Amino acid sequence: MTAVRRAPPATAAAAALVAGLAVLPLGYLVLRASEVGFSRAADLVLNERTLRLLGNSLGLAAATTVTAVAIGVPVAWLTTRTDLPGRRALTVVTALPLAVPSYVAALAVIAAFGPRGALARWLGPLGVDALPEVYGFVGAWLALSLSTFPYVTLTVRGSLRRLDPALEEVSRSLGATPFETFRRVTLPQLRPAVAAGALLVALYTLADFGGVSLLRFDTFTRVVYVQYRGSLDRSGAAVLALVLAAVSLTVVAAEARTRTRARVAAARTARTARLVHLGRWRAPATALLAVLAVVALVVPVATLVTWLVLGAREGIDLGETAAAAGRSARVSAGGALAALVAAWPVAALASRHPGRLARWTERLSYAGYALPGLVVALSLVFFGARVARPLYQTVGMLVLAYLVLFLPQAIGALRTTLGQISPTLEDASRSLGAGPLATARRVLLPLVRPGATAAFALVFLTAMKELPAALLLGPTGYDTLATRVWATTSEGFFGRAAAPALLLIVVSSVPLAFLALRDERA
Amino acid sequence: MLLRRTLTAAVAATVALATLAGCSGDDGPSLTVYSGRTADLVGPLFDRFEATSGIKVKVRYGDSAEVSGAVLEEGDRPKADVLIVQDAGNLGQVNDAGRLAPLPQAAVDKVPAEFRSPAGRWVGLSGRSRVVAYNTDTVSQADLPATVDGFTDPRWKGRLAWAPTNGSFQAFVTAFRVLEGQDKAEAWLRGIKANEPRVFPNNISIVEAVGKGEVDAGFVNHYYLFRLRAEGRAGKAENKYFPAGDPGGLVNVAGAGVLQGSKKAADATRLVEFLLSDESQRYFAERTFELPVVPSVQADPQLPDIEKLAKPEVELAQLDDAKGTVDLLTRLQIL
Numbered sequence: 001m002t003a004v005r006r007a008p009p010a011t012a013a014a015a016a017l018v019a020g021l022a023v024l025p026l027g028y029l030v031l032r033a034s035e036v037g038f039s040r041a042a043d044l045v046l047n048e049r050t051l052r053l054l055g056n057s058l059g060l061a062a063a064t065t066v067t068a069v070a071i072g073v074p075v076a077w078l079t080t081r082t083d084l085p086g087r088r089a090l091t092v093v094t095a096l097p098l099a100v101p102s103y104v105a106a107l108a109v110i111a112a113f114g115p116r117g118a119l120a121r122w123l124g125p126l127g128v129d130a131l132p133e134v135y136g137f138v139g140a141w142l143a144l145s146l147s148t149f150p151y152v153t154l155t156v157r158g159s160l161r162r163l164d165p166a167l168e169e170v171s172r173s174l175g176a177t178p179f180e181t182f183r184r185v186t187l188p189q190l191r192p193a194v195a196a197g198a199l200l201v202a203l204y205t206l207a208d209f210g211g212v213s214l215l216r217f218d219t220f221t222r223v224v225y226v227q228y229r230g231s232l233d234r235s236g237a238a239v240l241a242l243v244l245a246a247v248s249l250t251v252v253a254a255e256a257r258t259r260t261r262a263r264v265a266a267a268r269t270a271r272t273a274r275l276v277h278l279g280r281w282r283a284p285a286t287a288l289l290a291v292l293a294v295v296a297l298v299v300p301v302a303t304l305v306t307w308l309v310l311g312a313r314e315g316i317d318l319g320e321t322a323a324a325a326g327r328s329a330r331v332s333a334g335g336a337l338a339a340l341v342a343a344w345p346v347a348a349l350a351s352r353h354p355g356r357l358a359r360w361t362e363r364l365s366y367a368g369y370a371l372p373g374l375v376v377a378l379s380l381v382f383f384g385a386r387v388a389r390p391l392y393q394t395v396g397m398l399v400l401a402y403l404v405l406f407l408p409q410a411i412g413a414l415r416t417t418l419g420q421i422s423p424t425l426e427d428a429s430r431s432l433g434a435g436p437l438a439t440a441r442r443v444l445l446p447l448v449r450p451g452a453t454a455a456f457a458l459v460f461l462t463a464m465k466e467l468p469a470a471l472l473l474g475p476t477g478y479d480t481l482a483t484r485v486w487a488t489t490s491e492g493f494f495g496r497a498a499a500p501a502l503l504l505i506v507v508s509s510v511p512l513a514f515l516a517l518r519d520e521r522a
Numbered sequence: 523m524l525l526r527r528t529l530t531a532a533v534a535a536t537v538a539l540a541t542l543a544g545c546s547g548d549d550g551p552s553l554t555v556y557s558g559r560t561a562d563l564v565g566p567l568f569d570r571f572e573a574t575s576g577i578k579v580k581v582r583y584g585d586s587a588e589v590s591g592a593v594l595e596e597g598d599r600p601k602a603d604v605l606i607v608q609d610a611g612n613l614g615q616v617n618d619a620g621r622l623a624p625l626p627q628a629a630v631d632k633v634p635a636e637f638r639s640p641a642g643r644w645v646g647l648s649g650r651s652r653v654v655a656y657n658t659d660t661v662s663q664a665d666l667p668a669t670v671d672g673f674t675d676p677r678w679k680g681r682l683a684w685a686p687t688n689g690s691f692q693a694f695v696t697a698f699r700v701l702e703g704q705d706k707a708e709a710w711l712r713g714i715k716a717n718e719p720r721v722f723p724n725n726i727s728i729v730e731a732v733g734k735g736e737v738d739a740g741f742v743n744h745y746y747l748f749r750l751r752a753e754g755r756a757g758k759a760e761n762k763y764f765p766a767g768d769p770g771g772l773v774n775v776a777g778a779g780v781l782q783g784s785k786k787a788a789d790a791t792r793l794v795e796f797l798l799s800d801e802s803q804r805y806f807a808e809r810t811f812e813l814p815v816v817p818s819v820q821a822d823p824q825l826p827d828i829e830k831l832a833k834p835e836v837e838l839a840q841l842d843d844a845k846g847t848v849d850l851l852t853r854l855q856i857l
Binding site: 377477 | 554560561562580581582583584585587588589590591592594595596597599601612615616687689692720721722723724727753844845847848851852855857
């Protein structure tokens, strides 16, 4: 291991600036919460219900995270390292569930597994007349697991592509089977990436509202929304949101602890690993991924298609929907790019110059992501209307919101990849006379590209379906696919929601397909 | 190098877009509306106003509580000129924060006193009655209780649906507290809770579940039935209206106000007046199946007349204690 070196001042300053942006919502919450008297704050927080809801939230987050890892890691390995047929298509298909808004995933779960759903209709004639209750924990767990496992897949893929295949080859040559090699050699090296993906899943679950409210599972985030929507009680909601933030940042700290114990072998080459031949496992592996694709993507899409048929008689405004798709794609790409640029110094600090500064800038960067979306959007309304007036209600404001909301997705993917690149490569470049920027461009960027690609894709997909910020912070009248879906479903016009929701999935698949293919060639 | 170029490009693009967005507003008179009602429901009215007045209307659509929240966060530097929301409660809260400007008396007088703010800061635009949606296969007319109290009877155990997080439901609970007192409201909530109602996220999903027979009856607003029928998804659902004076039949309104600090107050007032015109009121009756608030306009023939419906005996402006209702529902572990 190389000794820890002091962070360059420019990197440290940039990271601190980024962390400052990310804690804007927290600052707003502290301001609002301070307006509540101590006794009301205590009433709101210190009761049996709070404990029960926190238990529900943490239980759901734990179950969802374990499931997402159990699905996500094998999918990443099968699509990057094996001769699975249709790998590239499956790469795209297994990432797409991220583009399904969680309330659409929830509606699909109800349509498939609900009391009068498809499964009940198929099993009915076979004498099965009672399915486990889908509403509550089971449904929320299913819907969230199926829509978040790509966080793990995408983060792990980026890391898998940077692993030094030599270690695995040694393991194989010493007689270990491919699966033993995966378990004992590959998996330990993937641990930081798995943990980073798992953290994204856990925090997403803690902050989700759409899915849990449709599936009627009581979580802490749902209560924050109820407090706000019911009575516009900004201060009461802020007190509760701060509790959630404290819990989430504890989870972030816990993840960081597992990381310090994990040692990562730095890749010294960018050589691509040889593909594992699945042999007789080919068919079952393909079947498994096909089932996953059906449940996580085909069922939601089929649900939307039935809506489309219902709505067709009212007519669909294709021109307007296409224009909204363009706006969605542009602003999400802008947000993804901004998050990527902002994540760089934080990730560089965390992976290269561990220490108190790195620890704190990284942890604080998670603040926006760990809060309910509505809370973050309103905090930025406050900031925009009073401080950043020229930026307020412009596309730039929306891009800033996506940076604040989704920064951790980019940091997670970038940091794990940067951590795999030995600093000696940079040292060599510098000693041969290249400046810091030339080194970044010619040495670091090519090596970090898979991670950067994953980071971009994660933020882009999440931004595409984001709602509260899109409604409150963009230019007036700037409707996107997500706001169009919201506008129609909230009043029960499901038929008209289908076209924008389907287009949301299609538009999301285009950059994913492009990135996946480029990734293959790289 | 690449990094710096990317960064520069991103900054330049942001600035360019921000400038573009800033420039587009200078072509003739315009108004900005924050609307808690969706474009499907009120968009055609804004188009019509633009055509007749020559004033361009820029609308930010969102959830009622969310756009009201944005108004509160913007404080004395509002971006919007007019606020339109689903629920009189939200208007009351925004008004309590001092964010609404007085409306001209002529406009205020068009609306019956119970459907507007006493000080003339906001007016109702269209009414919605609380009803019970029931499944005609599993519930006969004779089985239905005459008042909303009847649903606390144990024979309704396991057959009901409600949406306690929904704003209209909470407004109904507030009305119950105002009309019959805190104790009776609490007793009713306990009674319904003992019947183990299924919890839904909103009205529309209740009406759909009632139509499919997943539940026998649910507490909702009257118009969802008609909207689902228009999409062919109402199934066997039907509405039960309550008699005058029953809190179960509260008529709430979606309404509007002009924001304090708006620099276009005159044009903003014109828009509110337009929304109270016979033409707009007929639109609410025919297109959204709501109840016109201006007495000269008739409701859709499928609906009972607003006058015959629960004359609520409570002014909507009195329903401003939403916090008390949220606290009550929380204490009873309903929320």
